[in-house]
């Protein structure tokens with residue numbers, strides 16, 4: 001049963017469309033990420049849900065109520081921005097308590113709820129500190145506690161972790177997901193970080209140039225990207241031009257000198273297609289083995305993996321090999337490159353977006 005719905009929502013700034021005919025249904029308790037490149041309309045969409053920006057056209061429905069023209073404070077949503085926006089002159093506890101005071105919550109209940117919200121984000125020992133006495137990650141957790149303490153029907157997060165360093169950001173991603181699971185608040189998060197969207201969301205909404213181009217669970221977005229842009233924006237991908245052929249054995253795809261059995265979805269014979277192969281699905285073999293020969297052009301150490309760039313008769317291929325503790329292949333050495341049939345993805349050759 002969908003809890004938050006956007007029907008044909010549009011936003012124009014002057015004559016310029018920022019968001020066009022957006023349709024989205026979010027279930028109760030679901031964690032949705034709006035993912036896309038800078039300027040694709042993520043923040044505008046979130047701000048329309050929040051009521052900070054008015055819609056140009058369309059409707060927003062929350063729990064069966066049309067809230068399209070409801071004022072921000074009457075929507076009662078929890079909002080966390082990337083710049084925590086804590087009150088510097090108030091203690092952590094007072095910052096968290098603020099929204100409850102505005103709602104005229106009785107003092108005793110307020111104290112209890114503030115303590116519970118701070119415990120949720122592991123800051124129950126820090127209630128009397130001021131924001132300046134906290135680390136970036138702790139401040140962000142206060143902002144989260146402040147948004148959650150009012151028990152909002154929907155939590156809106158706009159790049160909430162982008163001010164944090166890489167390590168803390170990763171920790172906070174897991175923490176955010178844990179807290180959201182525990183509290184069960186329906187959550188919509190804006191991010192341009194694909195790994196963040198994949199690791200925290202129930203479903204990922206990919207946006208390009210003001211439109212939604214794919215909505216699916218993280219694994220499906222990664223394994224079956226809807227177009228060429230998504231294939232390269234969400235993870236790394238080798239994309240090779242190919243043509244669909246029909247021979248005695250059925251449909252196949254010709255890529256360079258290779259003829260490969262055709263995976264779904266089915267394209268008609270003669271179609272120009274793009275073959276998608278994720279670098280981690282490719283395997284290194286000794287020279288003379290595998291599907292194609294490859295010469296090592298470059299090799300980068302990533303810690304848990306080696307990233308190779310290989311020159312092959314099909315073109316350059318990226319290959320991610322797990323680090324098993326042994327040395328990498330030398331630049332210039334010859335190898336074979338292999339992949340299982342099921343690793344192959346087909347995309348229409350003209351599947352590009354405004355930004356691809």
Ligand code: ATP
Nearest residue numbers: 013017018036037038039040041042043044045192
């Ligand atoms: P980012 O990741 O950079 O924040 P975004 O995907 O959140 O980008 P939006 O901020 O929603 O993108 O902007 C969408 C489009 O609308 C952009 O082209 C932007 O320049 C434009 N835009 C946003 N706010 C305004 C405004 N107040 N006035 C005019 N144009 C705006």
